Amino acid sequence: MNECYYDKRMDFFYNRSNTDTADEWTGTKLVIVLCVGSFFCLFIFFSNSLVIAAVIKNRKFHFPFYYLLANLAAADFFAGIAYVFLMFNTGPVSKTLTVNRWFLRQGLLDTSLTASLTNLLVIAVERHMSIMRMRVHSNLTKKRVTLLILFVWAIAIFMGAVPTLGWNCLCDISACSSLAPIYSRSYLIFWTVSNLVAFFIMVVVYLRIYMYVKRKTNVLSPHTSGSISRRRAPMKLMKTVMTVLGAFVVCWTPGLVVLLLDGLNCTQCGVQHVKRWFLLLALLNSVMNPIIYSYKDEDMYSTMKKMICCFSQEKNSERRPSRIASTILSRSDTGSQYKEDSISQGTVCNKSSS
Template sequence: MTRCFDNESVGFFYNNSQKELTSYWRTKDVLVVTLGLTVSVIVLLTNLLVITAIIINRRFHYPIYYLLGNLAAADLFAGVAYMFLMFHTGPRTAGLSLRTWFIRQSLLDTSLTASVVNLLAIAVERHQTVFTMQLHSTMSNQRVVILICCIWVTALLLGLIPSYGWHCLCDLSKCSRMAPLYSRSYLIFWAISNLVIFLIMVVVYSHIFIYVKRKITHMSKHTSFHPRYKETMINLTKTVVIILMPPTHPGRCKGAAMLSVCH
């Protein structure tokens, strides 16, 4: 029978993966935690403002703004996840139970996946509005709610899978050095899944900008276009640019570096 090491300590798996595990606070650890807590607080406050503005302002009660509000909620969740990480990292890692370690990692993975999938949903929504020349989607509120629920179900599934079996507690040879309790196959699957979503977003936004560029070039050669048509095209382009501006989200720049620094 396969032996599982679910009664071992976190340090046991770090030693197995030959990943450094400190027992004292280094200058680097203090700086990372201080910066991480500061960024987390900023993320919490700024995204709370965004969500509040969308809720109280009736002008924002459209599908695109609901999706942007959900993106802010994903960023808010990321702020909570990183704050939890900052209180359970560095020398504290060695004292974590396996359950707490899995919770820490699942929060991070879920928040990043929710953000990436939500960005894809926004890209598809903007693609539909641009090509139908509508500033706001005709999607019903019920469909938006269903879409948002699907986003979070997807994120939770990808984030919680390791806690419920896709780990290396029963096969130490499959343990990853980056996340010593995770199976390498899971990390590869998670990374590829997010990469595929990102590539789809690139294709969608590229299609949008190529279409807009052609339309604007065509409009510049013909003076018979209605001013309303041109105004709509400009407004649609503005919304796409705003969405693509660098967001305040610690999880979107997490990657291997953050995982390796924050034990």
């Protein structure tokens, strides 16, 4: 019967896998990684919160596609939380972690990846439903969209918890991987292959939908009444989704390939030297998505810009209360004009939600 090592700290497993975490994460390198990582995480929190708020405020976005896009932003926000937790539990600290804390660290990362991947699959289903009818948006009800979002997170949490539930090498120490010292190599192979296959399927599905939309748009455009912008709307949304998917595949594929090589026990592949940079590349994906949304969607960009402007105006008005009061008291006509300007500015802010 194999001996289990649940009571060991992570230094036991790192020493067995010959992973030197201390020398790689000290001094200047550690400071640079933490500074860059912290900046990225702050941007992830701010920008993805802005995307979610824009979808909530602007009635133009109250459709299934944008609800799912907001959920993708929520997955990126969750990824930022996972990276923050990773930053404070990596490097020399890694060897001092308990098994459960290390499982939590990796589980957060796995959950964020699965949430993004599953959400893109659900968006593919929603786009297929709408585009087969040549509509801009599908007729999914809010209840069904809510169930789909709950389904996404249920799958993500389950996949992130699989190693904790038993698929690990704590009772079979010879099967442990190098990059993830308490993950079984068999699990890494399953994890990476399933994700890479999902990438391939999504790329094929989106390409087919894109070609279908392009062909139908070209055929129907001369015979369809209505504005040109309305006929092009399905194509614009597809371009946004495909850009997001492309960035996701580019940022995550290198890291998954490295994990696959580790699962296959490739000792000559030098996976230890590139793991840190591929992790930062995966982090970059959560930074890129809000930029893609605002760049590819004019309404999204306009809504986000108005929200930032209105927030700045509110901050400035809070910093000058005495000046406002003295202006109103000293000059009634100027005060009235100031009130009118304030009302008009508030109206502009409120119109961003319409």
